[in-house]
Amino acid sequence: xxxxxxxxxxxxxxxxxxxxxxxxxxxxxxxxxxxxxxxxxxxxxxxxxxxxxxxxxxxxxxxxxxxxxxxxxxxxxxxxxxxxxxxxxxxxxxxxxxxxxxxxxxxxxxxxxxxxxxxxxxxxxxxxxxxxxxxxxxxxxxxxxxxxxxxxxxxxxxxxxxxxxxxxxxxxxxxxxxxxxxxxxxxxxxxxxxxxxxxxxxxxxxxxxxxxxxxxxxxxxxxxxxxxxxxxxxxxxxxxxxxxxxxxxxxxxxxxxxxxxxxxxxxxxxxxxxxxxxxxxxxxxxxxxxxxxxxxxxxxxxxxxxxxxxxxxxxxxx
Amino acid sequence: xxxxxxxxxxxxxxxxxxxxxxxxxxxxxxxxxxxxxxxxxxxxxxxxxxxxxxxxxxxxxxxxxxxxxxxxxxxxxxxxxxxxxxxxxxxxxxxxxxxxxxxxxxxxxxxxxxxxxxxxxxxxxxxxxxxxxxxxxxxxxxxxxxxxxxxxxxxxxxxxxxxxxxxxxxxxxxxxxxxxxxxxxxxxxxxxxxxxxxxxxxxxxxxxxxxxxxxxxxxxxxxxxxxxxxxxxxxxxxxxxxxxxxxxxxxxxxxxxxxxxxxxxxxxxxxxxxxxxxxxxxxxxxxxxxxxxxxxxxxxxxxxxxxxxxxxxxxxxx
Numbered sequence: 001x002x003x004x005x006x007x008x009x010x011x012x013x014x015x016x017x018x019x020x021x022x023x024x025x026x027x028x029x030x031x032x033x034x035x036x037x038x039x040x041x042x043x044x045x046x047x048x049x050x051x052x053x054x055x056x057x058x059x060x061x062x063x064x065x066x067x068x069x070x071x072x073x074x075x076x077x078x079x080x081x082x083x084x085x086x087x088x089x090x091x092x093x094x095x096x097x098x099x100x101x102x103x104x105x106x107x108x109x110x111x112x113x114x115x116x117x118x119x120x121x122x123x124x125x126x127x128x129x130x131x132x133x134x135x136x137x138x139x140x141x142x143x144x145x146x147x148x149x150x151x152x153x154x155x156x157x158x159x160x161x162x163x164x165x166x167x168x169x170x171x172x173x174x175x176x177x178x179x180x181x182x183x184x185x186x187x188x189x190x191x192x193x194x195x196x197x198x199x200x201x202x203x204x205x206x207x208x209x210x211x212x213x214x215x216x217x218x219x220x221x222x223x224x225x226x227x228x229x230x231x232x233x234x235x236x237x238x239x240x241x242x243x244x245x246x247x248x249x250x251x252x253x254x255x256x257x258x259x260x261x262x263x264x265x266x267x268x269x270x271x272x273x274x275x276x277x278x279x280x281x282x283x284x285x286x287x288x289x290x291x292x293x294x295x296x297x298x299x300x301x302x303x304x305x306x307x308x309x310x311x312x313x314x315x316x317x318x
Numbered sequence: 319x320x321x322x323x324x325x326x327x328x329x330x331x332x333x334x335x336x337x338x339x340x341x342x343x344x345x346x347x348x349x350x351x352x353x354x355x356x357x358x359x360x361x362x363x364x365x366x367x368x369x370x371x372x373x374x375x376x377x378x379x380x381x382x383x384x385x386x387x388x389x390x391x392x393x394x395x396x397x398x399x400x401x402x403x404x405x406x407x408x409x410x411x412x413x414x415x416x417x418x419x420x421x422x423x424x425x426x427x428x429x430x431x432x433x434x435x436x437x438x439x440x441x442x443x444x445x446x447x448x449x450x451x452x453x454x455x456x457x458x459x460x461x462x463x464x465x466x467x468x469x470x471x472x473x474x475x476x477x478x479x480x481x482x483x484x485x486x487x488x489x490x491x492x493x494x495x496x497x498x499x500x501x502x503x504x505x506x507x508x509x510x511x512x513x514x515x516x517x518x519x520x521x522x523x524x525x526x527x528x529x530x531x532x533x534x535x536x537x538x539x540x541x542x543x544x545x546x547x548x549x550x551x552x553x554x555x556x557x558x559x560x561x562x563x564x565x566x567x568x569x570x571x572x573x574x575x576x577x578x579x580x581x582x583x584x585x586x587x588x589x590x591x592x593x594x595x596x597x598x599x600x601x602x603x604x605x606x607x608x609x610x611x612x613x614x615x616x617x618x619x620x621x622x623x624x625x626x627x628x629x630x631x632x633x634x635x636x
Binding site (some may be wrong): 204217 | 371482490492493502509510513515525530560561562564565589
C-alpha cells in the first residue's frame with residue numbers, strides 16, 4: 001500500500017492535507033512533515049486542521065502555515081491520522097470537496113476506511129512513521145524541519161518509546177530522523193518535560209481525590225479547579241497516563257469539564273484491556289491502550305455512564 | 319580504554335564485581351549484565367552490592383545471586399557505576415581487599431579515578447552502555463538475560479531515551495539489545511509504568527505544598543506523610559523528575575525524611591544548570607542534570623542548607 005499511496009500522491013499537483021480535530025503531536029507532526037516534503041518536491045500544498053495548532057506543537061517549523069478553513073480547488077485530499085471523515089471536522093467541506101478523491105493514511109485500528117484509497121496500518125506506531133515510509137517510497141529527501149515533525153509524531157504516539165508498539169523498526173526510523181538532523185532531546189524536552197506550575201498544581205488537586213473502583217482508577221478536573229489554578233490549557237493527557245501507572249488498576253480515566261460544559265474523557269488501559277471500543281461507541285476514537293471522547297455533561301452523569309460502559313465492556317471482553 | 323579494560327578483565331579468573339550503594343537500575347543492570355556474561359564465559363564471579371536489590375530491579379534474572387557482603391579471595395575487583403570507593407560501601411572490605419587491583423568502570427563526571435585501571439566515560443549514557451561495548455570487545459555473546467539487564471540500565475539512566483545524552487549510538491545499542499531478545503516494552507513498563515497507588519497518594523500529598531524560590535522548585539516527604547499512605551518504599555525519583563518539568567524552575571529538589579532521621583536529597587536540573595557539585599560537596603554524587611545525597615536531619619536545617627548551597631552554586635556558576 002505504501003507504494004500505491006506514493007504513486008497516487010505523486011500524480012497529484014494541488015493537494016489538500018488535513019489531520020483530525022483536537023490534534024495531537026502525531027496529527028500535527030505528520031501533517032507538517034508530509035506537507036513540507038510535498039512542497040519541497042514542487043507541489044502546491046495546503047495544510048489544514050479544523051482546530052488551532054495546540055501550544056505544545058508550536059515548536060515545529062511552519063506550524064503557522066496550517067489553516068483552519070481551506071478553500072479552493074484541489075485534485076487530491078490526503079487525510080492523516082484520522083479514523084473517520086467526521087473527525088476531519090469543518091476543515092473538510094463535504095459539499096465543496098465531494099468530488100475530490102481522498103487518500104486515507106492512518107494507523108488507528110478504529111479507522112472506518114472512508115477514503116478513495118485507504119492505507120491503514122494499525123501496527124504502525126504513529127502516522128508519522130507511515131509518512132516516513134511514504135517519503136522514502138516517493139524518493140523525497142528529508143530536511144531538519146521535516147525530520148523534527150516526524151520524530152515529534154513518533155515520540156508523541158509512543159509516549160517516548162514507551163508503548164508496546166515500539167519495535168526495533170520504530171527505533172530505526174527514529175535514528176534515521178536523528179541522522180537527518182532531528183534533535184531527540186529537544187523534542188522529548190518539549191513534549192514531556194514542560195508544563196506550567198499551574199498544571200502541576202492542578203494535578204495535585206485532581207490527585208487529592210483518586211477513586212478506585214473495580215480496578216478502574218479515575219479522577220476529575222472541574223471548571224472550578226481550573227479556575228483556582230488559573231489554567232485554561234489542558235494538561236490532562238499526562239495526568240491520565242500517570243494515573244494508569246497505578247498497580248491496582250487496569251484502566252485509568254480522567255474526566256475534564258470543559259468551559260462549554262461538555263466532558264472530555266481521557267482513558268488509558270494496560271495491555272490486555274481495551275478502552276477504544278467505549279471511546280468509539282461514545283463518538284470518540286483511539287487505540288486499545290489510549291482513547292478518548294467528548295460527551296455532554298453534566299459531569300456526574302457523564303462519569304457514571306462512562307464508568308458503567310467500561311465495566312460492561314470488560315465483562316463482555318473485546 | 320575499552321580494549322585495555324577488556325584485556326585486563328579477560329586475564330582474571332576469580333572476579334568480584336561491585337556496584338554502588340543505594341543502587342539504581344543502571345547499577346544493578348550493569349552488575350548483573352557483566353556478571354552473567356563473565357560467568358557464561360567460564361569465570362568465577364561474585365556480584366555484590368552493600369544494599370539490598372531494590373524492588374524495582376527484581377524483574378531482572380538472577381538478581382537473587384547478588385550478595386551484600388562478599389568474602390573470599392579474588393584476583394580482580396570490578397567497580398561499576400561508582401564514582402568513589404566510599405560509595406561501594408561495606409561490600410568493599412578495605413582491609414581484606416587492599417591488595418586486589420580494581421578496574422573502575424563508570425560514566426559519572428564526578429568519578430575520582432580511584433581504580434588501578436580507570437575507564438571513565440562521562441559521555442556514555444549509562445554504565446550499562448559501557449558494559450555492552452566491553453562485552454563486544456571481549457567477544458562475549460549476549461543472551462536474553464544479559465540484554466535485559468543492560469537495556470534496563472540504559473533506560474533507567476536515560477529516563478527512557480529522554481535525557482540529552484541519548485545519542486543515535488545509545489539508540490543503536492538499545493536496538494542491538496532488543497535484537498538479542500530484550501523487551502523494550504516490558505522494561506519500560508516495569509521501570510516507568512508501575513507504582514503502588516500509595517505512591518500516587520504520597521505524590522498528591524507532596525504536591526500540595528510545592529515551593530518555588532528563585533527558580534528552584536522543591537517539595538518534601540515527611541515520615542508522617544509516608545505513614546499516612548502506608549508507604550515504606552521511596553517513589554521519590556519520579557516525583558523530583560516530575561517537579562523538574564515546571565516551566566518556572568531550573569532546579570527541582572525533593573527532601574525525603576528517612577526512617578532513621580537522615581534526609582535523602584534528590585535533585586534535577588535543566589540543561590545549563592548543574593546540581594552535581596552540591597551533591598558532591600555533601601557526600602553524594604551524580605550528573606549535572608540529576609544528582610543526590612543523604613545528609614543529617616532535621617528536615618528544616620537540611621533543607622535550608624541545600625537550598626542555600628544551590629543558590630550559591632548558581633551565582634558562582636559551574
